[in-house]
Amino acid sequence: MTARHTLALATLLLFLVPSLAATTSAGSLGLDGPLIQGGLVIGQTDPGARASVDSKPVRVDAAGGFLIGFGRDAAARARLLIEHPDGSRTDRDLKVAARMYPVQRIDGLPERQVTPSPEDMVRITDDSRRIAEVRRHDSDARGFASGFVWPVEGQVTGVFGSQRILNGKPRRPHSGVDVVAPTGTPVVACAAGVIALAHQDMFFTGRTVLIDHGHGLISAYAHLDDIRVKPGERVAKGARIGSVGKTGRVTGPHLHWGVSLFGTHLDPALLVGPMDVPNGAERRR
Secondary structure, three states: OOHHHHHHHHHHHHHHOOEOOOOOOOOOEEEEOEOEOOOEEEEEEOOOOEEEEOOEEEOOOOOOEEEEEOOOOOOOEEEEEEEOOOOOEEEEEEEOEOOOOOEEEEOOOOHHHHOOOHHHHHHHHHHHHHHHHHHOOOOOOOHHHHOOOOOOOOEEEEOOOOEEEEOOEEOOOOOEEEEEOOOOOEEEOOOOEEEEEEEEEEOOOEEEEEEEOOOOEEEEEEEEEEEOOOOOOEEOOOOEEEEEEOOOOOOOOEEEEEEEEOOEEEOOHHHHOOOEOOOOOEOOO
16 A cells, blocks of 8 residues: 555545544533544643543643544543533543554665664664653643644655564654655644754754644654754744755655654644645645
8 A cells, every 4th residue: 555545545534533523611521633543632621620531631721622642553442531620520432443554665775774883872862862851741832723734745655653664674663744845845833833842963863843732742843954943932833944855864855744742653644634735636646
């Protein structure tokens, strides 16, 4: 199955899996988003409520908003519990649709980037520490409420969840979406947020930007040719943050776009739907 077919299937699943529009009143609960592996659900309840998923507390902000994320291999069911300010409780069993993921083979990578040296591992460990630190941040910001857009237009060549075989060696599943575009093509923020990291040279991801959208939701932009933002800077949805490049572990210019909720990787394609291009056609090859 090609990246095009897999992404088209993911879009189709948006219409097939359970998804509830967010409508609330006092003591009520609304959910907006696909109940599927890789999906992000934006919840809405009354301000002052407390929420948990499988007994793990979830931030509920002053407006009653909260987020739930389902990872690549999320279990088929999750228990959502809301304790309302009036003392009532909403206990909901969420049924999470399963997905099948393709295998993607990538050859021609420098052997050093497939099997790093001990010296490289020191650098990789530091990169991972910096990224993990950002992903632990839990703020009451609501950048995610701006909605989401594709950060760049182009050919989708890598999809979320695919099992990667690099130079013939099995590696971790792909954590985001790869979009091929010419070097220098503008890359924009997928949603409003604050620049949490702008690194000029990470071992695997090259020039990398991370944006904090609040509640632990982070978007990542890798392999950039240049970076046009600084840590702490606030950006609007659609604001330019850099350009497509080929830095880090790549075989050509493209953007790797990832989204995570704390340590859980989500499927960015489920946030945005079909890619729009000027002539109204969907650019998927």
